[in-house]
Amino acid sequence: MKQSILTVEKLRIGFKSKTGINTAVHELSFELNAGETLAIVGESGSGKSISSLALLGLLPKSATIESGSVHLHGQDILKMKESELRRIRGGKIAMIFQEPMTALTPVLSIGEQLIEGILCHQMISKQQAYKTAVEMLRVARIPEAEKRMQQFPHQLSGGMRQRVMIAMALACRPQILVADEPTTALDVTVQAQILSLMRTLQQEFGTAIILVTHDMGVVAEMADRVLVMCQGRQIEKGTVLQVLKTPQAAYTQKLLGAVPVMGNVKDSRQLISASMSARPLLEINDLSVRFDIREGLLSRVKSRVHAVEQVSFSIAKGETLALVGESGSGKSTIGRAILNLIPIETGAVRFKGRDITGWSNRLMRPLRNDMQMIFQDPMASLNPRKKVGKLVAEPMQIHTRCSKAERYQKTLKLFERVGLSEQDMQRYPHQFSGGQRQRICIARALATDPDIIVADECVSALDVSVQAQIIELMKSLQDERCLSYLFISHDLAVVEQISHRVAVMNMGQIVELGDTQSVLHMPQHVYTQKLIAAVPSIDPEQTKLTQKGLIQEELLSPIKPIGYKPTTSVIKKINSSGSHWILDQSHQYRGNIVK
Amino acid sequence: MANELHKPQNTNSYFWATLGVLHSTIKWLVKRRFLFFLGLLTSILVALSLSANHWVPFDPEQMAAGPRLKPPSSSHWFGTDEFGRDIFSRIMVGMRLTLQVGFVSVCISLSIGMTVGLIAGYFGGWLERLLMRAMDVLFSFTEILIALALVAVLGPSLENAMIAIGIAAVPFYARVCYGAVLVERNKPYTEAAISIGASHARIIFYHLLPNVLPIMIVVSTIGLSNAILAASGLSYLGLGAQPPSPEWGAMLAASKNYFQRAPSLLFIPGLSIMTIVLIFNLLGDQLRQMLDYNDQGKHS
Numbered sequence: 040m041k042q043s044i045l046t047v048e049k050l051r052i053g054f055k056s057k058t059g060i061n062t063a064v065h066e067l068s069f070e071l072n073a074g075e076t077l078a079i080v081g082e083s084g085s086g087k088s089i090s091s092l093a094l095l096g097l098l099p100k101s102a103t104i105e106s107g108s109v110h111l112h113g114q115d116i117l118k119m120k121e122s123e124l125r126r127i128r129g130g131k132i133a134m135i136f137q138e139p140m141t142a143l144t145p146v147l148s149i150g151e152q153l154i155e156g157i158l159c160h161q162m163i164s165k166q167q168a169y170k171t172a173v174e175m176l177r178v179a180r181i182p183e184a185e186k187r188m189q190q191f192p193h194q195l196s197g198g199m200r201q202r203v204m205i206a207m208a209l210a211c212r213p214q215i216l217v218a219d220e221p222t223t224a225l226d227v228t229v230q231a232q233i234l235s236l237m238r239t240l241q242q243e244f245g246t247a248i249i250l251v252t253h254d255m256g257v258v259a260e261m262a263d264r265v266l267v268m269c270q271g272r273q274i275e276k277g278t279v280l281q282v283l284k285t286p287q288a289a290y291t292q293k294l295l296g297a298v299p300v301m302g303n304v305k306d307s308r309q310l311i312s313a314s315m316s317a318r319p320l321l322e323i324n325d326l327s328v329r330f331d332i333r334e335g336l337l338s339r340v341k342s343r344v345h346a347v348e349q350v351s352f353s354i355a356k357g358e359t360l361a362l363v364g365e366s367g368s369g370k371s372t373i374g375r376a377i378l379n380l381i382p383i384e385t386g387a388v389r390f391k392g393r394d395i396t397g398w399s400n401r402l403m404r405p406l407r408n409d410m411q412m413i414f415q416d417p418m419a420s421l422n423p424r425k426k427v428g429k430l431v432a433e434p435m436q437i438h439t440r441c442s443k444a445e446r447y448q449k450t451l452k453l454f455e456r457v458g459l460s461e462q463d464m465q466r467y468p469h470q471f472s473g474g475q476r477q478r479i480c481i482a483r484a485l486a487t488d489p490d491i492i493v494a495d496e497c498v499s500a501l502d503v504s505v506q507a508q509i510i511e512l513m514k515s516l517q518d519e520r521c522l523s524y525l526f527i528s529h530d531l532a533v534v535e536q537i538s539h540r541v542a543v544m545n546m547g548q549i550v551e552l553g554d555t556q557s558v559l560h561m562p563q564h565v566y567t568q569k570l571i572a573a574v575p576s577i578d579p580e581q582t583k584l585t586q587k588g589l590i591q592e593e594l595l596s597p598i599k600p601i602g603y604k605p606t607t608s609v610i611k612k613i614n615s616s617g618s619h620w621i622l623d624q625s626h627q628y629r630g631n632i633v634k
Numbered sequence: 635m636a637n638e639l640h641k642p643q644n645t646n647s648y649f650w651a652t653l654g655v656l657h658s659t660i661k662w663l664v665k666r667r668f669l670f671f672l673g674l675l676t677s678i679l680v681a682l683s684l685s686a687n688h689w690v691p692f693d694p695e696q697m698a699a700g701p702r703l704k705p706p707s708s709s710h711w712f713g714t715d716e717f718g719r720d721i722f723s724r725i726m727v728g729m730r731l732t733l734q735v736g737f738v739s740v741c742i743s744l745s746i747g748m749t750v751g752l753i754a755g756y757f758g759g760w761l762e763r764l765l766m767r768a769m770d771v772l773f774s775f776t777e778i779l780i781a782l783a784l785v786a787v788l789g790p791s792l793e794n795a796m797i798a799i800g801i802a803a804v805p806f807y808a809r810v811c812y813g814a815v816l817v818e819r820n821k822p823y824t825e826a827a828i829s830i831g832a833s834h835a836r837i838i839f840y841h842l843l844p845n846v847l848p849i850m851i852v853v854s855t856i857g858l859s860n861a862i863l864a865a866s867g868l869s870y871l872g873l874g875a876q877p878p879s880p881e882w883g884a885m886l887a888a889s890k891n892y893f894q895r896a897p898s899l900l901f902i903p904g905l906s907i908m909t910i911v912l913i914f915n916l917l918g919d920q921l922r923q924m925l926d927y928n929d930q931g932k933h934s
Binding site for chain 2: 378404412415416422424425433434438
């Protein structure tokens with residue numbers, strides 16, 4: 040007989056507004072048993088985060104609990120006083136947040152923050168608390184725990200910070216751990232490490248976990264039971280096998296169907312246009328980009344970040360080349376360097392046979408209508424004070440001489456093409472949803488009928504169902520207009536859907552390049568293999584992520600002293616034609632080890 | 635036939651659309667009633683001051699319009715001064731001078747300051763260093779000190795006081811504008827504008843300016859009250875408006891000798907200055923709330 044420690048009954052949470060109360064969560068009920076993991080899944084705006092905050096009495100002031108109860112060991116949390124709640128927070132229920140940088144105080148050392156938490160809940164001396172803190176860091180598999188105690192949050196990597204958060208959360212042996220999107224801000228390989236750490240610690244301490252996430256892969260990896268939420272209502276509840284294998288509700292089916300799964304793409308995308316032998320649209324040769332780091336009183340250049348190191352590739356007309364890699368691998372830098380938005384150190388960029396390396400902004404201006412860019416955050420890349428119709432028409436206003444009426448007609452066509460209406464042209468960016476905004480950005484990029492679009496993480500900030508729609512739109516536009524894409528992404532499953540060829544980046548270098556199917560299904564380079572292995576699968580029956588990689592590997596830094604000359608990279612062909620190659624590992628450029 | 639069917643439907647929807655706009659306008663006015671009230675008050679004051687010469691009961695410079703140094707009464711609402719001039723008439727006519735000083739000097743400092751801020755913030759590099767260090771040098775003196783020095787050079791008159799106050803406040807506007815441009819310049823939409831091939835002028839005036847303007851409007855509304863205070867200060871010191879001009883600061887200065895016999899002589903110009911400054915400060919605060927589109931987003 041399982042013992043339930045937390046019971047939520049008919050919880051209703053609303054937000055106060057002038058017109059009354061807008062209910063954000065309707066009649067949410069669930070139980071949590073000791074030692075199990077319950078995943079609350081939903082898209083953005085489904086009320087999953089607000090429900091988890093209610094469990095700790097941490098709701099924002101504008102929110103009220105309309106009805107319902109949350110019982111922890113028979114006590115109603117919602118009726119508790121602030122002083123009682125404080126004892127429960129951290130002591131009985133602990134929380135891990137999405138962004139480990141903002142959840143840690145930047146001005147206090149890791150040790151001070153850990154000890155503070157321990158002293159709040161346990162009647163022990165400072166020395167004992169220090170010992171417990173060091174032990175917790177060791178438990179969270181943080182190397183050199185004693186040294187870390189003196190360090191400050193900004194000195195640690197994202198994965199390390201999340202480990203510290205976990206150590207902090209578990210320091211008082213809580214019975215329940217609420218994790219709100221704990222790995223969303225992390226790279227896949229780090230995510231795999233954090234997830235397996237959470238699972239190991241759960242077995243060691245017997246903690247029950249409430250995992251709030253939008254990522255079905257994480258759910259399959261971690262959860263025992265799943266609760267699906269949509270627009271504040273619970274849609275489906277059941278064990279992870281039931282929900283993921285045989286979903287009952289239509290919404291769950293839709294949600295699962297939209298999740299991009301690696302290996303599900305049956306036939307690789309075929310190039311619609313000319314053969315590869317024709318002159319490529321864009322050629323990059325030995326491209327290197329470096330950033331200066333200035334230090335000291337006179338702000339002299341002391342060292343440089345080798346962001347991109349001797350990268351070569353080409354893109355044919357109508358082709359999608361995907362650049363994949365973890366954060367800091369230099370993939371976005373390449374995109375910007377090609378458009379001459381940042382200066383290039385060495386190498387050559389040829390566009391339509393013309394050498395455009397290092398062209399100034401003025402020289403580039405007439406070329407910009409052929410090369411467009413879509414950014415990650417559609418809200419930030421649209422001017423908030425301009426009507427979107429104006430914004431989409433702007434590139435035409437700059438590059439073509441056509442009358443206002445003509446421009447209006449063309450803009451209207453673009454809006455219709457990306458699935459928006461004429462009325463939408465008169466609205467401002469903040470009046471749209473994330474997916475609609477990205478459609479506007481696409482329409483804007485299409486306005487001058489470009490040859491190539493650099494798409495920098497353009498679907499990463501979107502919900503999966505919206506993500507799938509945008510990818511579909513981009514694919515059909517490509518077929519229509521024979522567009523080329525440089526598709527920059529960290530998500531291998533998305534990349535598989537859209538790209539013809541894939542280039543895998545690590546430490547500023549392309550370590551493997553080849554057509555999508557062979558790179559993703561027969562990866563040759565060690566790094567590519569590691570990256571693919573870290574992607575969580577949404578099939579709960581598949582073997583879970585291995586326990587390997589629990590100890591953080593050596594962190595490599597691309598910062599080099601001035602005058603450092605990288606060794607010439609050597610390419611090893613995998614197939615006879617040389618279309619699939621990897622970087623020879625014995626010659627691979629390595630960063631320094633971060634001390 | 636389809637056209638015939640469409641027409642009445644269109645006029646109908648137009649009618650409802652107009653009604654909708656009307657409705658949302660009224661809702662907006664109710665929501666921002668304090669701002670509405672302040673705006674109305676300001677426009678009334680502006681209208682009154684502009685037309686003051688035509689309706690005030692006495693000529694503001696006419697001596698012996700009544701007995702000297704009298705407290706407020708039914709014939710002289712605010713009393714009379716040491717020359718028997720009607721203070722109510724003088725205050726009303728003086729309000730035009732006050733508003734004019736504020737408006738002109740803010741226009742001077744806003745136009746120079748914003749240009750400097752936009753150029754320094756957008757282009758960066760040596761231009762930024764040159765312009766902003768020059769502003770820093772000016773900033774290291776008190777505003778009123780610079781204004782005093784400028785008036786000393788230009789000669790004491792109200793026009794010169796306006797110019798002096800306007801120039802003295804330039805570094806403040808330049809700094810605020812520069813800071814705002816730096817924030818906006820690093821947002822992806824600026825990079826997006828570069829990547830569609832927009833020219834420098836286009837980025838500065840079409841993309842950056844509308845995003846900087848709200849902040850500048852708020853700052854200049856509050857700057858308006860600063861300028862009014864500074865102008866009154868200069869006039870009080872005898873460097874601004876010269877007698878017999880009914881400028882409030884000059885009136886204060888003239889009345890200080892009769893403070894004990896007729897306190898109203900001192901209080902009335904002082905209270906007038908305070909009221910105007912308060913109104914513009916409140917207006918600036920309300921405008922800031924309204925123009926903060928993030929704030930709007932949170933509520934709707």
